[in-house]
Amino acid sequence: MSVIHEFNREKANLFVEKLLGVLNNGALSLMLSIGHRTGLFDALGKLENAATSAEIAAAADLNERYVREWLGAMVTGQIVEYNPKNSTYQLPPEHAAFLTRAASPNNLAVTSQWIPLLASVEDQIIECFRKGGGVPYSAYSRFHEVMAEESDQTTRSALLNSILPLVPGLNEKLQNGIDVLEIGCGSGRALNLLAKAFPNSRFSGYDFSEQAIENARREAAENGATNVRFAARDAAVLGEIERYDLVLAFDAIHDQAKPAVVLQNLCAALKPDGTFLMQDIAGSSHVEKNIEHPVGTFGYTVSCLHCMTVSLSNNGEGLGAMWGEEKALQMLKEAGFTKTEVHSLPHDVLNYYYVNGKN
Secondary structure (H helix, E strand, O other): OOOOOOOOHHHHHHHHHHHHHHHHHHHHHHHHHHHHHOOHHHHHHHOOOOEOHHHHHHHHOOOHHHHHHHHHHHHHOOOOEEEOOOOEEEOOHHHHOOOOHHHOOOOHHHHOOHHHHHHOOHHHHHHHHHHOOOOOHHHOOOHHHHHHHHHHHHOHHHHHHHHHHHOOOHHHHHHHOOEEEEEOOOOOHHHHHHHHHOOOOEEEEEEOOHHHHHHHHHHHHHHOOOOEEEEEOOHHHOOOOOOEEEEEEEOOHHHOOOHHHHHHHHHHHEEEEEEEEEEEEOOOOOHHHHOOOOOHHHHHHHHHHHHHHHHHHOOOOOOOHHHHHHHHHHHHHHHOOOEEEEEEEOOEEEEEEEEEEOO
C-alpha cells in the first residue's frame, strides 16, 4: 500500500532558500580561490583605508575591470564592505584574519582552492559514476601546489610546537638523533622542516609522485640539508624491517590503493619501541554521525572527487577521506599496532592525530 505524502509548502520554500544559498556559496568559493591566488585579499588586508576598485587593482597589480567584478561578488557575498557614497571597498580586519597569507595558519582562502581543483575533473568523475574506475593523480594539474599550501597550514605550522609534543619525549629523541620515515610526503614541506630543526636525526621521505619528490629534493637542496633523502616509492611494497624509530603519515593513508597493506608495512618498518604518528581526516565511519560535522559535506566531496577516486584509479580499495575513526582504529589494530591514542588539536578541525605503538 503506497503512502501519500501531503506537500508541505513551507518545507519546500525553506529548501529552495537553502538551494539558492548553496548556489551563491558555491560561486563564492570560486571567487575566494581567485582572491587568494591573485593576491587580492593580501592587497586589501594591507590597505589602511577604504579604496576604489582602481586603487585596489593598482595595489595588486591587476586589471581593474576584473577586480571590480570580483569585488561585486565579495560585496554581495558579505566578505568585503562597500560604501556607495564614494565607491570604496574595505576588507574588515575580522575577515582578513581568515583570508590573507598573513593570517596563516587560519587562512581559509587556501582551502577554497580545492573547489575549482575538484571541479576541473568533473567530466572524468561522471564517467566513473557510469563505468567505474577512477581518476589518476595526473589529472589534477595543481594538486601538489594546493596540497603543499594546505600542509603548510595544518601540519608544518604546528609540527614543532603542537604535533610532535603529542609523543612524550619525542623532541629530545629527535635532538639526540633517530631514524625517521614519512610516507606520502608530497613536496616534503614537513620533512624538510624537521631535517632543518633536528640535524642529528636522519630523515627519509617516500611518495609515488615523481613531481612531488622533485619538489621535495629542490627544497632540501635550497636548505643545504644533508640528513634528508627523498625517493619515489610505493609504500605498499616497502620491504623494510624494524628500521625506523618514528614513522609519519600526514593525510596519506586514506588515499592509498592498499591501505591495509601499507599500515602492515609501516608497522613492520617500525622498531619495537618506535612510534607511528598518523594525521588523518576527522570524522566517523558512520554517515549519520557526520551530519553535524562542521565540514562533513566538504569532506565527502573531496573524497568523491579526489581521495577515493585516485585510489580506485590504481585498482585500489577506494577507502576515501571519510573512512572515519572507527575504521581507522580497526585497521591500525589489524596491522599490528597494539597501542593507539587519538588526539585533536585546536588549530585543525579537519584532522585527528593517531599516536601508535606496537609494544
